[in-house]
Amino acid sequence: MGLSVCIKKDLGDFSIDVSWEVKNELAVLFGYSGSGKSVTFQMIAGLTEPDSGVIRLDSQTLFDGTSGINLLPQRRFLGYVFQDLALFPHMTVRQNILYGAPDVARAEKESRARELIKQFRISGLEDRLPEKISGGQKQRVAIARALIRRPHALLLDEPFSALDSPVRADMGKLLKEIQREFSIPVILITHDLSEACELAEKMIVYAEGRVVSTDKPEEICSLSVCRNRETFTTRPYDLAVPAAVRT
Amino acid sequence: MDSSAWFSMRLSLQVASTATLLIVFSGVALAYVLAMKNFRGKEVVDMLFTLPLVLPPTVTGYYLILLFGRNGFIGRPVFNATGWSVMFTWQAAVMASFVVALPLMIKTTRAAIESVDINLLRASYTLGRSELSTAIHVIFPLAKKGIMAGAVLSFARAMGEFGATLMLAGNIPGKTDTMPLAIYAMAGSGEWTGANAMAAAFTIVSGLFLYTANRLGKRGL
Numbered sequence: 127m128g129l130s131v132c133i134k135k136d137l138g139d140f141s142i143d144v145s146w147e148v149k150n151e152l153a154v155l156f157g158y159s160g161s162g163k164s165v166t167f168q169m170i171a172g173l174t175e176p177d178s179g180v181i182r183l184d185s186q187t188l189f190d191g192t193s194g195i196n197l198l199p200q201r202r203f204l205g206y207v208f209q210d211l212a213l214f215p216h217m218t219v220r221q222n223i224l225y226g227a228p229d230v231a232r233a234e235k236e237s238r239a240r241e242l243i244k245q246f247r248i249s250g251l252e253d254r255l256p257e258k259i260s261g262g263q264k265q266r267v268a269i270a271r272a273l274i275r276r277p278h279a280l281l282l283d284e285p286f287s288a289l290d291s292p293v294r295a296d297m298g299k300l301l302k303e304i305q306r307e308f309s310i311p312v313i314l315i316t317h318d319l320s321e322a323c324e325l326a327e328k329m330i331v332y333a334e335g336r337v338v339s340t341d342k343p344e345e346i347c348s349l350s351v352c353r354n355r356e357t358f359t360t361r362p363y364d365l366a367v368p369a370a371v372r373t
Numbered sequence: 374m375d376s377s378a379w380f381s382m383r384l385s386l387q388v389a390s391t392a393t394l395l396i397v398f399s400g401v402a403l404a405y406v407l408a409m410k411n412f413r414g415k416e417v418v419d420m421l422f423t424l425p426l427v428l429p430p431t432v433t434g435y436y437l438i439l440l441f442g443r444n445g446f447i448g449r450p451v452f453n454a455t456g457w458s459v460m461f462t463w464q465a466a467v468m469a470s471f472v473v474a475l476p477l478m479i480k481t482t483r484a485a486i487e488s489v490d491i492n493l494l495r496a497s498y499t500l501g502r503s504e505l506s507t508a509i510h511v512i513f514p515l516a517k518k519g520i521m522a523g524a525v526l527s528f529a530r531a532m533g534e535f536g537a538t539l540m541l542a543g544n545i546p547g548k549t550d551t552m553p554l555a556i557y558a559m560a561g562s563g564e565w566t567g568a569n570a571m572a573a574a575f576t577i578v579s580g581l582f583l584y585t586a587n588r589l590g591k592r593g594l
Contacts, residue, residue, distance in 0.1 A: 171495075171499050172499075173499070198498070199495070199498040199499050200498055200499075200501045200502065200503060202499075204499060205499075206495075206496070208492050208495070208496060210490075210492055212490070212492040212493050212495070214496075214497075215515070216514050225497075225502070225510065226500040226501070228500070228501045228502055228506065271500065272499075272500075275500065275501055
């Protein structure tokens, strides 16, 4: 059970060749910008087609290059929170959330939306447009929208990058709650090492389109490993590493 | 304005409204395909639909005669089957206006559709929405300013259509003489008072539509 990914993609001057697996846990894809994390998410979600490989979610094959299986994004039942959140600007908060469950009966959809609005502490904002709410509130709406369909996995592409530290910490707690409640693979992309180490139950470290390390965060974030971080990363990564860890 | 002038005004509005209705449906569909799909010959298709924008309307009208005339490529089988030809009818004026004004709708709407953030479309797909549902609920509402401006511009262009209409529908008083044709006929026969009144009325109506198009382009509905 969980999400397993083994894919290759040639993007001209850059290629991705990765293999990893995430069970029903909160995992972090960690690496510097341009290491292929977001493209990997796009391939998992069916927005970009891999050249070859296999993607499986629980017992379902989402993509198999050999047998020609390539499910449409609509049929993959994945929650996807984009870096810019991609909230529909012409829809209210409630409409944004309800939009995420097209194949659910009206009454059930309304009931789920009410629960999510309460759980995500966005009550009172239902009739506002996204431009009229704060960054943290937008994050909550985007995640609620992704969850109303009861997806089989949740992908979050650096959704906290524009938030202040206290709000980020709050969102981190929320993610852990979501993972526990829904019991699905929750995978977060970040290039913030401290955030990764704090949130992750499992870390997958990317560099130049390859997985250079897959382990528990205690191992990857330990000083001994970080001293040898050049083995899985390059200079831009150093900027993300807290000074205390660099010693 | 006398009764023939009012007839021309009504006919112009009827022709332009009908043509605009057809233009909105087909123009939005064509613009969507050109904006969202990649296929071989896409730019050739775009060029073909844009040509009436740069060709003299008489040339466009000439091609329409070759296609829809009684001996035309499409007109002949239609005439043989039904005994009816579109030539010299008000429907011919609609056809001429449609072809000449369609590029304005396509260009404006395509630009509006292409300006919608691609991540919004991707988000919609990952939320289980089909391409049609995404077009209806996300793309068209966000592109509505461009679509409305395109429709208004097309209407104004259809109202003013002259050359292709003259070639295809002729200038038959009380049947196909739209306002531009009626003004042309009045000026040709020295009826300056009537020509002045109709030209003024036409300028005011067209000006109003352009003003509306500009407002829609800036602020939306």
